[in-house]
Amino acid sequence: xxxxxxxxxxxxxxxRIDCLLFGRYAELLEVGVLPLQLPENATAGxxxxxLRADRPNGKQLPLEPMVAVNRKHVKLDTALADxxxxxxxPPLAGG
Amino acid sequence: xxxVHEDPIDGSALxxxxxxxxxxxxxxxxxxxxxxxxxxxxVAIDYxxxxxxxxxxxxxxxxxxxxxxxxxxxxxxxxxxxxxxxEPSIGVAVAAPHRAEAYAASRFIVDExxxxxxxxxxxxxxxxxxxxxENAAPSRTPGA
Numbered sequence: 001x002x003x004x005x006x007x008x009x010x011x012x013x014x015x016r017i018d019c020l021l022f023g024r025y026a027e028l029l030e031v032g033v034l035p036l037q038l039p040e041n042a043t044a045g046x047x048x049x050x051l052r053a054d055r056p057n058g059k060q061l062p063l064e065p066m067v068a069v070n071r072k073h074v075k076l077d078t079a080l081a082d083x084x085x086x087x088x089x090p091p092l093a094g095g
Numbered sequence: 096x097x098x099v100h101e102d103p104i105d106g107s108a109l110x111x112x113x114x115x116x117x118x119x120x121x122x123x124x125x126x127x128x129x130x131x132x133x134x135x136x137x138v139a140i141d142y143x144x145x146x147x148x149x150x151x152x153x154x155x156x157x158x159x160x161x162x163x164x165x166x167x168x169x170x171x172x173x174x175x176x177x178x179x180x181x182e183p184s185i186g187v188a189v190a191a192p193h194r195a196e197a198y199a200a201s202r203f204i205v206d207e208x209x210x211x212x213x214x215x216x217x218x219x220x221x222x223x224x225x226x227x228x229e230n231a232a233p234s235r236t237p238g239a
Contacts, residue, residue, distance in 0.1 A: 022145055023215035024227045068213065071148035087145055087213070091229035094142075094149070094173060094214030095126050095185050095205065 015040050015082040019047055023090040025065070028057050038080065044069055045076035047086050065089065099149045099214070101176040109188035113168040118190035120197035124205055126185040128178050136221040140228075142175045142184060145213035149173065156207045164200045167191035171204060173214060184216075 019034040026032050029051065038046055044067045052058040066089040069078055073089075080086065110123045128140045157169050170188040178184050187204050191197035209230050219225045 020145065022213065023143060023217075068145070068148055071145075071151050073152075073211065087148065089145070089213050090215055090227070092210070092213060093216040093227075093229045094144075094212035095209035095230065 013040055014038060015042060015080060015084075017042075017047070017080055017082075017084045017086050019051070020085060020087040022087065025061060025088050025090050028060055029055050030057075031055075040082075042080050043076065044074055044078045044080060044086055047080070048076065048088065051088070061088070066092070098171065099144055099146050099153065099173045099175060099212075101174065104172050104174050104183045104186040106183065106186050106188070109170045109172065109186050112170045113188045113190040115168055115190055117166070118168060118192055118197075120192070120194040121190045122188070122194075122197045122201045124185075124187040124201050125183040126205070127183045128180050130180045135218075137180060137218050138221050139177050139179045139219045140184065141177045141217045141219060141225070142173075143215050143217075144173070144175055146175070149212045149214055152211050152213065153208065156204055156211065159207070160200050160204050163203070164191060164196045167196055167200050169200070169204065171208070173208065173212060175214075177219075 014037050016037050019036050021029055021032055036050060048065060052061050064076060067074055067076060068087040068089055070085050106123050106125050110121055130137045153171055157171060160169055168190045172186045174184050187201055189197050189201045191200060216228050217225050218228050
């Protein structure tokens with residue numbers, strides 16, 4: 001599992017979250033769980049921007065994918081907190 | 096209550112679980128894996144999910160249905176894993192005092208499940224290839 005974005009100590013000015021990827025997004029980025037360190041005022045949209053900027057194939061993620069925080073659908077401007085679980089959801093296909 | 100499991104869906108058991116002497120209408124909806132002209136020679140669909148969220152979201156959907164149709168009873172299942180053509184991937188059983196509520200509640204739950212459950216499917220074809228597919232209906236837009 002990739003873990004390069006997490007410092008050993010953290011900081012009061014940053015938060016650490018787990019980003020979860022599923023379906024075609026997990027295949028695209030070749031990872032299912034990605035720990036990330038972000039500024040304390042980061043939003044769900046910042047997670048998307050980080051992945052698009054830093055990950056191989058990241059640019060192939062949509063600019064505005066569906067996102068869930070702590071297992072609830074949210075908008076991209078939702079503020080994150082330390083320890084949040086942020087999931088990027090490909091277009092749904094249940095049923 | 097709601098559930099996302101790898102076990103095959105037993106529609107009869109779902110229906111029995113909602114039966115009630117106060118309910119004169121019982122409906123069982125089964126969504127099955129199909130082989131159609133537009134989809135090509137599908138032999139199976141592999142369903143994956145954000146399972147923890149899917150279970151919670153299914154519970155939320157049933158909770159909303161229970162609020163809207165307070166006299167009704169519900170049982171729901173979504174199956175994950177490799178599901179062959181002809182077998183159900185989703186089952187929704189509703190019992191209600193009258194048929195109008197039963198039809199409406201069943202449709203509500205199925206529509207919301209397709210729109211909100213974090214579930215994905217990859218169609219497998221008879222030549223060994225596979226392809227991600229998504230629902231035609233728009234996925235959930237938060238706050239909409």
